[in-house]
């Protein structure tokens with residue numbers, strides 16, 4: 310199945326390895342467009358997309374909007390905090406209103422897992438999940454995989470450690486769904502309170518000691534401590550978390566010499582990642598941001614009809 314035959318992108322769980330590779334391959338010429346002086350191609354002229362974020366975002370929302378603009382789609386953001394959602398308008402009515410305005414595609418983030426799936430079943434617009442609760446953040450995992458493949462030349466068989474708040478992390482789940490399709494060895498590491506027991510069923514190895522988990526790894530993906538989702542204390546204090554799990558230069562000695570350090574952002578410097586690492590030579594955190602635009606351009610291109618024509622670059 311070609312990816313563009315799907316109506317929606319809701320998660321990496323349901324995507325095949327071939328579909329993931331198709332998206333990553335399509336993102337390569339998109340990255341070339343971003344590097345040009347004139348970053349605009351006419352490919353999606355006449356198409357319209359809307360971003361609706363019921364949770365805060367800097368990277369995902371802005372990069373989707375920019376990706377649409379680079380491809381000449383008309384892009385609009387529905388600012389939830391100043392919209393009629395605040396007057397009590399239901400999700401269903403909000404979505405129908407967007408559909409009736411003629412949008413072709415909606416990018417949605419919501420705190421409740423499964424909300425984009427519900428929306429996708431109830432609209433003719435194509436829907437991209439930009440993060441739903443602790444379930445999935447497929448475009449983040451795709452840009453992470455793009456970054457790994459660009460630097461390592463492959464995805465197959467990589468050893469990847471995912472560090473930190475696994476319990477609340479949709480980024481971790483989407484990375485696991487995606488990377489297991491390439492036979493990667495995935496290790497999750499963090500305090501036991503932040504590692505749900507069912508995660509092992511996804512085919513990952515669980516570690517509680519950071520040094521042991523990093524032994525011989527190709528990639529370290531550091532997760533943000535999501536203080537806003539910690540309704541009960543999952544660890545005694547941020548200082549104690551940092552003592553045990555903050556990634557510092559000495560930890561890299563356990564990993565491969567050319568280990569890549571990723572972080573989805575936003576970072577809590579001094580809690581899950583030290584500034585020496587975040588600003589150091591192994592970190593690809595800034596490059597991930599650029600790759601996020603390229604991957605989102607690829608998705609919009611494939612989902613709004615660009616794949617029917619030659620890429621107009």
Ligand code: CP
Nearest residue numbers: 366367368369573574
């Ligand atoms: N990584 C990520 O989703 O960042 P934002 O919350 O800023 O979109």
